Amino acid sequence: MPVISYREALNHAIREEMERDERVFLMGEEVGYYQGAYKVSQGLLQRFSERRVIDAPIAEMGFAGVGIGAAMVGLRPIIEFMTFNFSLVAIDQIVNNAAKIYQMSAGQFTIPMVFRGPGGPAVQVASQHSQALESFYSHVPGLKVAMPSTPYDAKGLLKSAVRDENPVIFIEGETLYNTTGEVPEDEYLVPLGQAEVKRQGQHVTLVAWSSMVPVCMAAAEKLAEDGIEAEVVDPRTLRPLDEATITASVQKTGRCVIVEVGWPMCGYGAEIAYRVQRECLDSLDAPIERVTSDDVPMPYAINLEREVIPQVGEVIAAVEKVLYLD
Amino acid sequence: MGKSSTQSQAPTPPPDTPQPAVPSSSSVQNRFEPEDDAPEPASKEELLPLYRQILAIRRMEEAAAKAYSQGKIGGFLHLIIGQEAVCVGAIGALRPEDYVVATYREHGHAYAKGVSSRAILAELHGKKTGAVKGLGGSMHIFDKQTNFLGGYGIVGGHVPIAAGAGFASKYRGDGRVTLCFFGEGSSTIGGFQEGIALAALWKLPVVFICENNLYSMGTPLYRSLAVEDVSMRALAHGMARDRFDGDDVIKVKRRIQIAVDRARETGEPTLVEVRTYRFRGHSMSDPGLYRTREEVDEWKRRDPLGIARRRLAEECGAGEDELRAVEDDVKQEIADAVRFAEESPAADQYLPYVTREA
Numbered sequence: 001m002p003v004i005s006y007r008e009a010l011n012h013a014i015r016e017e018m019e020r021d022e023r024v025f026l027m028g029e030e031v032g033y034y035q036g037a038y039k040v041s042q043g044l045l046q047r048f049s050e051r052r053v054i055d056a057p058i059a060e061m062g063f064a065g066v067g068i069g070a071a072m073v074g075l076r077p078i079i080e081f082m083t084f085n086f087s088l089v090a091i092d093q094i095v096n097n098a099a100k101i102y103q104m105s106a107g108q109f110t111i112p113m114v115f116r117g118p119g120g121p122a123v124q125v126a127s128q129h130s131q132a133l134e135s136f137y138s139h140v141p142g143l144k145v146a147m148p149s150t151p152y153d154a155k156g157l158l159k160s161a162v163r164d165e166n167p168v169i170f171i172e173g174e175t176l177y178n179t180t181g182e183v184p185e186d187e188y189l190v191p192l193g194q195a196e197v198k199r200q201g202q203h204v205t206l207v208a209w210s211s212m213v214p215v216c217m218a219a220a221e222k223l224a225e226d227g228i229e230a231e232v233v234d235p236r237t238l239r240p241l242d243e244a245t246i247t248a249s250v251q252k253t254g255r256c257v258i259v260e261v262g263w264p265m266c267g268y269g270a271e272i273a274y275r276v277q278r279e280c281l282d283s284l285d286a287p288i289e290r291v292t293s294d295d296v297p298m299p300y301a302i303n304l305e306r307e308v309i310p311q312v313g314e315v316i317a318a319v320e321k322v323l324y325l326d
Numbered sequence: 327m328g329k330s331s332t333q334s335q336a337p338t339p340p341p342d343t344p345q346p347a348v349p350s351s352s353s354v355q356n357r358f359e360p361e362d363d364a365p366e367p368a369s370k371e372e373l374l375p376l377y378r379q380i381l382a383i384r385r386m387e388e389a390a391a392k393a394y395s396q397g398k399i400g401g402f403l404h405l406i407i408g409q410e411a412v413c414v415g416a417i418g419a420l421r422p423e424d425y426v427v428a429t430y431r432e433h434g435h436a437y438a439k440g441v442s443s444r445a446i447l448a449e450l451h452g453k454k455t456g457a458v459k460g461l462g463g464s465m466h467i468f469d470k471q472t473n474f475l476g477g478y479g480i481v482g483g484h485v486p487i488a489a490g491a492g493f494a495s496k497y498r499g500d501g502r503v504t505l506c507f508f509g510e511g512s513s514t515i516g517g518f519q520e521g522i523a524l525a526a527l528w529k530l531p532v533v534f535i536c537e538n539n540l541y542s543m544g545t546p547l548y549r550s551l552a553v554e555d556v557s558m559r560a561l562a563h564g565m566a567r568d569r570f571d572g573d574d575v576i577k578v579k580r581r582i583q584i585a586v587d588r589a590r591e592t593g594e595p596t597l598v599e600v601r602t603y604r605f606r607g608h609s610m611s612d613p614g615l616y617r618t619r620e621e622v623d624e625w626k627r628r629d630p631l632g633i634a635r636r637r638l639a640e641e642c643g644a645g646e647d648e649l650r651a652v653e654d655d656v657k658q659e660i661a662d663a664v665r666f667a668e669e670s671p672a673a674d675q676y677l678p679y680v681t682r683e684a
Contacts, residue, residue: 104466
């Protein structure tokens with residue numbers, strides 16, 4: 001099976017969906033002639049022309065709304081945010097229009113579109129360019145939220161997102177673009193709302209998505225050296241959430257650590273913790289632990305940034321805590 | 327048309343209203359000098375249906391106000407009474423396949439696009455038979471069948487959506503035109519600015535229609551805009567523009583037709599400012615204390631309903647019996663719609679409309 005990067009996997013997904021469906025177009029800042037700020041759209045302008053790969057000026061609220069209007073009347077837009085930080089100036093469009101038009105019109109108008117781009121902390125880009133916004137978007141009924149952690153998932157989930165009848169917030173891991181993995185040449189889809197067990201284990205369940213999956217996988221390898229087998233569950237889609245895969249794992253292991261790169265207050269992990277305690281109370285041998293970024297805007301200096309973002313050591317410490325080894 | 331010979335006095339704020347500490351530009355006044363151009367000729371065949379629509383919207387809005395005061399309609403209710411000629415004339419310039427995007431003051435626009443008074447009033451009553459099954463209420467009427475793309479409650483937030491519908495028409499080459507309505511209060515917010523900027527840049531077939539009624543809620547024009555003429559914003563984008571009084575439905579239709587034809591033939595958008603006035607408050611909870619009685623009365627002398635009726639009688643040869651027949655017909659239609667709204671079953675479903683699953 002070919003090994004390609006996360007970035008290439010996304011590119012292939014967009015290319016295949018645009019080839020398959022003439023209604024699909026890509027719009028965003030620098031997606032065309034510049035070939036994408038993160039090069040996800042490399043070559044697409046040449047393949048599909050300016051009609052379907054549209055460079056937008058810096059007007060996120062405007063072009064997010066253009067996508068919504070186009071989706072209402074039957075197109076299937078992919079709107080790229082150069083980074084999800086900039087989606088905040090379009091959040092009225094996403095929350096008040098994209099998420100609600102299906103409901104407000106009593107099902108007459110669907111909004112089949114994807115808002116995609118990188119999110120989560122990058123490296124030394126400081127507070128305004130380094131934050132995780134999935135908890136914001138997962139709060140909103142009418143949206144779906146997908147966050148792939150591997151090239152395989154990136155391609156399969158993005159193709160599903162483009163084909164979905166609803167607005168999908170598709171947050172790519174900014175630090176994952178260069179990671180590589182096996183991706184089949186034949187067409188496949190990863191359905192929205194389906195978690196995957198990325199590593200089997202019987203002693204503790206680690207729940208993580210996007211950039212925290214590699215961190216948890218590394219932590220699990222280290223723990224294995226001491227005979228602790230961690231199971232790593234990646235929900236892949238935060239809304240809708242595949243609760244069953246997570247709770248089945250916790251019922252098996254009896255211990256749960258949720259690792260997220262977002263802030264702790266009202267973070268998505270709190271929702272998972274609530275659901276796990278509700279479904280698994282009798283199986284839990286220890287209180288659920290959460291590992292999150294620190295409750296601060298992201299600092300610039302590399303040493304401070306490392307302190308803020310969850311690292312392998314913190315995951316191991318949390319596992320030791322729920323195993324009463326600390 | 328609206329060429330009232332009345333010498334209108336510049337409205338002064340009511341005496342108990344505090345004056346702004348910093349007076350705005352003296353060039354911005356809170357009044358419009360009525361235009362005195364000659365009315366465009368119209369046939370009875372053209373004007374009578376438009377008159378009927380204006381009248382039906384007026385009676386529908388009055389019925390809504392009554393039901394609201396009886397507690398049968400809840401939430402916010404923004405009436406368009408006084409402004410009807412703008413939506414009726416503008417939408418009268420469209421084809422059925424064209425799109426309309428409107429604000430939360432959209433009952434008239436929905437009706438003019440073809441949504442029935444039954445569906446509108448039932449929606450206001452929160453009934454299952456309403457335009458959107460009781461999920462949207464007064465501010466969110468949508469109708470796919472008539473290409474009415476909705477009423478939106480966030481000021482200016484719908485302007486990019488209209489640009490998007492225009493984008494889709496250009497993408498597909500389907501020859502459709504989108505009309506986007508908003509008030510002058512929208513012209514300061516980002517959604518408006520970005521929406522028209524993109525429509526101008528990409529040459530999208532959209533006509534942006536500012537229904538300038540002089541007040542963004544309770545704030546008069548001279549305290550909200552540095553430049554009174556909203557259509558001037560088109561200049562910054564190299565966009566065509568127009569500006570005129572909205573009291574005569576024929577005039578509105580003719581002038582909007584020029585912009586619609588431009589959009590259909592060249593793909594170019596237009597920003598139009600139509601000067602109008604709402605006779606009632608911003609919403610039912612607004613007694614309108616920020617306006618003088620004299621100002622409101624002056625505008626009522628330019629009532630679009632009266633102008634259309636007068637023109638029918640004086641210029642189009644419509645007989646009193648003929649006009650009465652239309653009025654009786656409208657009366658029956660609205661009475662039926664009120665009865666339908668009251669007797670319809672309550673809304674009963676909300677769960678199926680969160681996400682669409684295959």
